[in-house]
Structure formats: C-alpha cells, structure tokens
Amino acid sequence: MSSIFLRIYGGLLFTLVLVAVLSGMALTIINGVRLQDYRESTAQGTFGMMAWQLDRLEPSQWNARMLDWGQRLGIPLEVMSDEQSGLSQRMLDRLSGGRAIVESSSDDSFLVFSRINPQTLLVGTVTDLTEQLASGNATLTRNWLQSFPAIEREQVLSELGQRLFKYPLTLLDPPVLGLGPRQLALLRTGYPLVMFNPNGRTMTMYVGMEGDSRILRMGPVELLDLYPFRLLATIGLFMLASMSIAIYVLVRGLERRLRKMEEAATQISRGNLDVRVNMHGSDSIGQLARAFNGMASHIQRLLSIQKEMIRGVSHELRTPVARLRFALEMVADAETPSEREQYINGMDHDIEELDKLVDEILTYANLEQGTPVIRYERADVDNIVAQVVEEHRRQQSRVTIEHVPCKALEHRRRIDVDKRYIHRAIQNLVGNACRYAESSVRVSFSVSHDSCRVDVEDDGPGIPEEQRDRVFTAFARLDDSRTRASGGYGLGLSIVRRIMNWHNGQAMVGKSESLAGARFSLVWPRRQA
Numbered sequence: 001m002s003s004i005f006l007r008i009y010g011g012l013l014f015t016l017v018l019v020a021v022l023s024g025m026a027l028t029i030i031n032g033v034r035l036q037d038y039r040e041s042t043a044q045g046t047f048g049m050m051a052w053q054l055d056r057l058e059p060s061q062w063n064a065r066m067l068d069w070g071q072r073l074g075i076p077l078e079v080m081s082d083e084q085s086g087l088s089q090r091m092l093d094r095l096s097g098g099r100a101i102v103e104s105s106s107d108d109s110f111l112v113f114s115r116i117n118p119q120t121l122l123v124g125t126v127t128d129l130t131e132q133l134a135s136g137n138a139t140l141t142r143n144w145l146q147s148f149p150a151i152e153r154e155q156v157l158s159e160l161g162q163r164l165f166k167y168p169l170t171l172l173d174p175p176v177l178g179l180g181p182r183q184l185a186l187l188r189t190g191y192p193l194v195m196f197n198p199n200g201r202t203m204t205m206y207v208g209m210e211g212d213s214r215i216l217r218m219g220p221v222e223l224l225d226l227y228p229f230r231l232l233a234t235i236g237l238f239m240l241a242s243m244s245i246a247i248y249v250l251v252r253g254l255e256r257r258l259r260k261m262e263e264a265a266t267q268i269s270r271g272n273l274d275v276r277v278n279m280h281g282s283d284s285i286g287q288l289a290r291a292f293n294g295m296a297s298h299i300q301r302l303l304s305i306q307k308e309m310i311r312g313v314s315h316e317l318r319t320p321v322a323r324l325r326f327a328l329e330m331v332a333d334a335e336t337p338s339e340r341e342q343y344i345n346g347m348d349h350d351i352e353e354l355d356k357l358v359d360e361i362l363t364y365a366n367l368e369q370g371t372p373v374i375r376y377e378r379a380d381v382d383n384i385v386a387q388v389v390e391e392h393r394r395q396q397s398r399v400t401i402e403h404v405p406c407k408a409l410e411h412r413r414r415i416d417v418d419k420r421y422i423h424r425a426i427q428n429l430v431g432n433a434c435r436y437a438e439s440s441v442r443v444s445f446s447v448s449h450d451s452c453r454v455d456v457e458d459d460g461p462g463i464p465e466e467q468r469d470r471v472f473t474a475f476a477r478l479d480d481s482r483t484r485a486s487g488g489y490g491l492g493l494s495i496v497r498r499i500m501n502w503h504n505g506q507a508m509v510g511k512s513e514s515l516a517g518a519r520f521s522l523v524w525p526r527r528q529a
Contacts, residue, residue: 007283008250015246022242023235031226038224039102039110041166043126046136047100047114048164049144050077051122066122073136075124085113085121095121138192138207141169142216150212167221171214177206179215187215201225257285261292273300317357320350360491374421374502376528378414381422381452382406382445388426389443392434399437399458401430404444413445415452416528417503425499425507428492429456429520436460440515447526451505454522457512468509472497493520500524 050069054062066077082092091101095115103111105125114122141160145153157169174184179193187193187208196203197220204219260277267275276296279289327347334340382405389403406413426443433441437458446453463471472493493507500507505524512519 005284008254011250012243012246015243019239019242023239026238027231027235030231035224035226036102040100043100043102043112043114045165046073046140047112047122047124049137049140049160051114051116052164053144054079054116054122069136069140072139075126075136077122077124079116079120080123081119082121085123087113137165138194138205138216138218141218142192142207142209145216146210146212153212165218167219168217170217171209171212172217173213174215177215177217179206196223254285257289261289264292264296268296268299273303317354320354320357323347323350363491363495374418376416376418379417379419379422380410380413381415381417381447381454382413384417384419384423385426385443385445385454388423388430391427392430396434398439399434400440401434402440402442404442406445406447408447412447415447415526417524421499421502425496425522426454426456428496429454429522432456432492433458433460433518433520437517442512442515450526451523452526455519456521457515457519458517459512459515460517462511462517463509471509472507496520496522504528 101113192207202220264277277289327343331343437460442457503524508521
C-alpha cells in the first residue's frame, strides 16, 4: 500500500477480524467444555446413586431395580462391560470415583455412563438432561433416605453430598422453606417440585418424605450460563490486548522509520551533509525519505555551488579589478588628453566586462536555486535557431555562422518548450562556438518521432575526450585547448545543462565530423508530460 494510513487501517482491520475469529473459536471451545462438564455434573448425582445402589445388590436383582427406576424416571437403563461400551481407555479412567460421562447420540439424546464395579457399567439414554435428572435426583435421594431411620438421615445426606452431589442437601421444616400452600400440598402427594429463581440462574428441587414432616431440599443448583460476565470480560480483555499489541507493532515500525529521519536531520543540522536516509518503500514514509534525501542532496549541491561561485567570482573579478586599478594609476600619470582618453576607454571596457560577469553570475545563481516555473508552449524551434543565428551575425563578423534549415514539416517542428529558456540555451552554445571557432560555425535543428535535437559545431581546437565531462561545470576552464584569451566566464554551458534538465533532456559534447572542432548537442523530448 502506498499510504501509511491505509497500511495501518488495513493492519488493524486484519487484526480485528483475526481476533474476532479467534475469540469466537475460543468461546465455542470453552463453552463446549463447560457444557460437557455441566452435563456430567448434572448426571453424576442420579447415575452415581443408581450405580452405588446396584453395587450393594446382587446382580440377579439388577434388572428388577433398573426397570423400576426406568419407569419412575423415564430413562431406559442397561448394564454392559467396558468393551461393549465402546469408550476409550481415557474415558473409562474418568469413570472412577462415582463420576459420570455423557456422550451425544445420533437421535438428539444422550448416553450417560456410570461405573457399578470394575467390570460393569450402568448406561442410560436421556432425552432432557436438566428436567429428567432433576426429578430423578429428588426421587432417588428421597427413596434412598427413606431406607434409613429418621435420626440417621442427616448423616446420610452429608455422605451423599460429599460423594455424588456438588450442591447442598438439607432436610427442613415446611415453615422454613417459605413455600405456598399449593406447593406444600403438591409435595405431600410425593411428587418432586422444581423451582427456578427469578433471574433464571439457579434452580432448587423439593421432595416430601413419607413418615417425616420435613422436606428434602436439594440446591440451589447453578444452571449453565453460556455467556457469563467473567468469560465475556476475559474475551474482551484478550481482544483489547491483541489490538493494543497490533497497534504497537504497526506504529512502532512507523516510529522507528521516523526516528531514522530525525537522526539524519540532526546530523545534517550539525554540518554532516553526506548523511542520507537508507529507507525503501512506496508509502508516505518512503516518499518522505526520498524527498528528504533529495532535499539533502540539493542543499549539499547548493552549498557546493556557493563555494564554487565564491572561488570563481573572486578569481574572475581579480583580473578586471587589477586592470582598473592600473588604469586609474595611469590616468593620473597621463601627459596628453588622448592618452588619458585611451585609459578611460580601457576602464570603461573593464567595467562593461564586470557588468557582464555580474549578470552571468546572477543568472547562474537564480537558475541554481531550483526549478523555475516552466511555461511550455508549442513553438517552431527552427525559427528560434534562425533568430539566434541572426542576432550573433549582427554582433560580430569574425566568424561565419551558417544555419542549416530543418527539412521537417512545420507541424513536426513545433515542439513543447519554454521559448525563453531554449533561446538562452541555444544562444549560449552559439556564443561559445563563436569565441573558440577559427572561422566557421554551423547550427542545425532536427526532429524525430519522439525527440528533437540542436547541434552547434565549430572549426576550433575542439575539446579533448577526457575533459568533455568538465565543460558543463561552472567556472570550468580548459586552458590547453580553448584558452582564456577567447573570453567567457565558464558559466554559459552550466546554464545550458540546467535548462536541459528542466526540459527532461540532456546536453552533450563531442567532435564535429564536418568542421573538425567541437560539437555541442541539445536533445529533449518533443512532448512534455
């Protein structure tokens, strides 16, 4: 993604979806375990008590007793061996200590297993675990208690609670229970009573005792809440923690990259202009890093140009200033008016040279400050070439300047250019050629399908191949081939290079095949984006 914000939002959205999926899976798994544990806890009392009683009877009595329980509870019962049950060894090991195991059946019912003895299991098919087993618990517990004297029943309830049940078992007088007359009348008939508390989170079972005025109360029993506050709070904290970690990871990378740029900016502020930010990517930070590196390079180049200009200007100013000082001394010593006028004319020439130098320096400085506003327009570049040639013909007569007309059709000669800057670039090249040519300069313009080209050739000494890269450097002097006697300040070609850069082109130098001197070429696209 090219936008750092889209990357962060995308990362957060992905994290949110991932955390939501993981939280849903975790909630499903946890509730599955809790539901299984609730089913086994619910079945443990009823089936544990039946298995306990069967273990105290002879095997020959089991069928009659199971038939009786099955009719009372509506639960078909049978006994089988470990091998017949089809349970794994791990599940068989869990049946120790009176525990029950509940397995889902294919017909929306449940198979409940409880161990009678080390070789035999009690198995029942239950359709409604909560209702059937609640009534079964009350009925079986009452029947079991009634087999003991009233004085021993409290002790028996205590043992049952410790061994089989996970909720309180108590015998209470009716006034203590707070039940209504209708409910007490129902209990006296022998039917168990199941009551749910107002919030629906617990239930309590009541059953009357024969020959005992007290009522057996079992519970309250906590019902399964699939979405308790503690579980939801844990899942919520997990989601918040995951999102916090994701935000930290996403923002940490952004902070680390910004810190690199901060360190680089600090180094530059301390004068280390060679520092660059080594950072890749097409996002906003990567683009900022590239812009920062470009800015640092531009600042470094401007400071280099400034130093170069200071050295070049001091060097170029030294000669005309020295001549002016000498002329002033000679004017004071002049003996005749003609001699004094000669010195004054020389001073005027030096001042004019200084003026031209200052103008070149200001132009170069303005161009090097940055890319100006380029106003492209469709123009016939061959006409601009002819105009420049005519201007130089009027200014001097030492060198013959030939314009080779372009043979392309007029509409193909119309190129996207800034006329002012292209005129200046061609003018600088023609002026440079006129200074160094022996007698002839040739200027031509050509155009192809995608690009155009201006060539300026002369019959001067040319430029050695090893020094051609230097000619476009400000204040450069090639004293061996193109001497200082020809004039110039070494800024014109540097200006040409800048203008070509703005036109997405390039300035090149080579050898003229026809005139045997130097050939300067400007090449740039016909169409600007």
